[in-house]
Amino acid sequence: MSILIKNGRIVTATDDYVADIFIDGETISAIGKNLPMQADRTIYATGKLVFPGGIDPHVHLDMPFMGTFSSDTHETGTRAALHGGTTTVIDFVLQKQGHSLKEALADWNSRARGTTVGDYSFHMAVTDFNENTKAEIREMVEEEGITSFKTFMAYKGALMIDDSQMIGLMQEVKKQGGMVTVHATNGDVIDYLVAKHRSEGKLSPLYHYLSQPEVTEAEASGRFADMADYTGCPGYIVHLTCEGALNAVRNATRRNQKVFVETCIQYLILDASLYENEAEGAKWVMSPPLREKKDQQTLWAGINQGLVQVVATDHCPFMWEQKLMGKDDFSKIPNGHPAIENRMELLYSEGVHKGRITLNKYVEVACTNPAKIFGMFPRKGAIAVGSDADIVIFDPEERHMLSAGTHHMNVDYSGYEGMELTGKVKTVLLRGTVAIDDNTCLVDKGYGQFIKRNKVSGKI
DSSP states (O other), rough: EEEEEEEEEOOOOOOOOEEEEEEEEEEEEETTOOOOOOOOOEOOOTTTEEEOOOOEEEOOOOETTTTEEOSSHHHHHHHHHHHHEEEEEEEEEEOTSSHHHHHHHHHHHHHTTTTTTEEEEEEEEEOOOOOOHHHHHHHHHHHOOOOEEEEEEEOTTTTBBHHHHHHHHHHHHHHHHHHEEEOOHHHHHHHHHHHHHHTTOSSSSSHHTHHHHOOHHHHHHHHHHHHHHHHTTOEEESOSSSHHHHHHHHGGGGGGGOEEEEHHHHHHOOOOOGOOOTTTGGGGOOSSSOOOHHHHHHHHHHHHSSOOOOOEOOOOOOOOHGGGGGGOOOOGEEEEEETTTTTHHHIIIIITTTSSSSSSHHHIIIIIIIHHTTOOTSSOOSSSSTTBBOOEEEEEEEEOOOOOOTTOOSSSSOOOTTTTEEEEEEEEEEEEEEEEEEEEEOSSSTTTOOOOOOOSSOOO
């Protein structure tokens, strides 16, 4: 099927112009003024923004955690993502300690394969690095197209690896052409503070925040940067939240090191004062926790300075009943926050509309940089001849309100309930097919494809 998008304002990471886009099959065939092609369908986009489909490289769908599972499946989560203009997500496969990477991948494939509505890929979280795991890295990169390997510097006994394992993993991943990503917080200090607060009977959600002070993230971010510098392995810090951690990355640039940084939409908009609400504070229990107003200023500045390359979500939703597992003890609240559907509209309204970032920067951090960093560009993250026709048509003026009553995520509350935004996703194309139109999903479960990714260079 062919589609002609007429007279839209096309915005990429570098360009901003009015033109037509002709799509033939799954890819973009031509871009130009007043294209003469006849198409099976014509979409008139006058007055609308047209940009590449969003890429959210940090989501947790149907993820086992603390005796339960995150409430969005690969079906519901990718469908909600599409509603919000995100056409591709990268989920995390979690290796179990004592088990292989292959076993973990088979587990995630059993839930994701044939069920996704939007396109997806995987990171591989390495929680038990040993000689057997080391031997699997090449196969993950070469055969499976999984080129990023997640590590945790927290959650001892479940997910955390120590520095010797980190160094060994980095050396092997560099050799195979991959990248190591990290949850950079000092798990030992956090565990100490959690135990201290619990022993003192301080059990409200506020103490989740107070158990993870800024120094725990700043120290771990600097240590990760040092290890990446020593090994020469490309490194990427996920969900960075605060001034101290970003300054650790800033310091690394003084030795000409490039460390990629991702923040998440919630850290740009929400702050730690929400934890003072004991009745609802569990809604925002995530790790790292929300930070201070001064950290929001640092992150917006970091985006404009090029120190923060990606805005993701760390989407990991739990129903309110699941959150209430920790109603009497903050350490038992499942960590996570729903935002996969809201990211693109929130970032436009709070970023572009309020003058914090440019339209080009918006596309760069939400679409293009994730594709470049994780080996999907120019197939994804671009509006260019030959690229997948993943396209968002966006009304920059429409005002609307976020609410659990209208969102498509499988979770019964919103972290942004009642927030009024300017700018709304109207139509979304995924590989040349209209997937979302006027708030209706037009593609079925199983339409999403697994995207094998290329080796990474550590450069964008």
